[in-house]
Amino acid sequence: MKLKTRLYITFACIAALPIVSFSIAFIIIGKIMIYLRQTNGVEDVTRLMPRPLFASLWITIFVIMLAIAVVLTRWIGRGVFSPINELQVGMKQIADGNFDYVLDETDADGEMAELFRDYEDMRLKLKENADEKVENESKNRELITNISHDLKTPITAIKGYVEGIMDGVADSPEKMDKYIKTIYNKANDMDKLINELTIYSRIDANRIPYTFLRLNVSDYFNDCIEEVGIELESKNIELNYMNLVPSDVRIIADPEQLKRVINNIISNSVKYIDKDKEKSVIDFRILDEADSIRVEIEDNGRGIPAKDITNIFDRFFRSDSSRNSARGGSGIGLSIVKKIVEDHGGYIWATSKEGEGTCMHFVLRKYEEATDNEQDINS
Ligand SMILES: Nc1ncnc2c1ncn2[C@@H]1O[C@H](COP(=O)(O)OP(=O)(O)OP(=O)(O)O)[C@@H](O)[C@H]1O
Ligand SMILES: [Mg+2]
Known part of the structure; x- marks a missing residue:
């Protein structure tokens, strides 16, 4: 009735x-x-x-x-x-x-005015979600365009080098070696691009299957440093490592995803090096804080303009100079990093000075036997 x-x-x-x-x-x-x-x-x-x-x-x-x-x-x-x-x-x-239909609050009083306000809150939230959806859709389209563009570059190069070999242009063992190495590097670039896209789409849907383990901080980071050290050496970048955390400190983390964090940060330091500097250096520090550890990865690259520093963790954000440079990228690396660190219960931020360098800091909670256990985090 x-x-x-x-x-x-x-x-x-x-x-x-x-x-x-x-x-x-x-x-x-x-x-x-x-x-x-x-x-x-x-x-x-x-x-x-x-x-x-x-x-x-x-x-x-x-x-x-x-x-x-x-x-x-x-x-x-x-x-x-x-x-x-x-x-x-x-x-x-x-x-x-x-979502643009606004109710006039002066038409209602008492409980009805409250209802109007609730309607308005709901309308604004729905509008925000709808706008965000439209924006994400267009950014996803943009991302696909970028990736297909980026994929074309190594494919064209590979085709060129293979044709060179077929036509007999690589007529000496040295030339042949150089051609094959270049083909290998270009194939690696493609692999990374495809991987990044797959990881990103998984992360976006909150579907990262984490496997949290108790990790000994020193053992874990020593292994990491050894791995990245080889790559940096081949690029002629100096790596300094300092670990101030006691040897028995542990954290709960997914070793693969944490490696992804480190690789993304290091790859940025490599990508945004300052070629005018005599030597490119990366300092890797692990500091001990009361109940957490702090990892700092600092480079002496070209730095990030102050106006961009708060945006670099946003999806698809690239500073003007990065967008205008020949260095490829989709602006998703650091958004992945942030998501993984936060899923570990930690937080991340950056400090930088243009022309001097950039430092990425992230903090992870220490594992304490009495209070924590893996089950809690995995659930
Ligand atoms: N170490 C760094 N030195 C200078 N600029 C940096 C550094 N790290 C990040 N940036 C800036 O932050 C932006 C965002 O970084 P992010 O890793 O998310 O994207 P990207 O490197 O441009 O692309 P992608 O990682 O997807 O290949 C970069 O475009 C760059 O402008
Ligand atoms: Mg990056």
């Missing part, structure tokens, strides 16, 4: 109640009078309560109650039904996908 109908019935009952009560009272009074006439010999009982007076009293009460009922119904109707109707229109607009 509609609220409006219920309200009408309620007021009709309220109006009818005194009328019915009065009618019953008059019937009782009538009966008493008849009784008095019979017992006391009062001949004309209607003299005690004349009939016209009785009728007009009854009509007056009826009219007053009816008027009150009508006025109250209209008053509540204006306070409840108009805002509800307006809310209904708003909801319909939202259901049709129009």
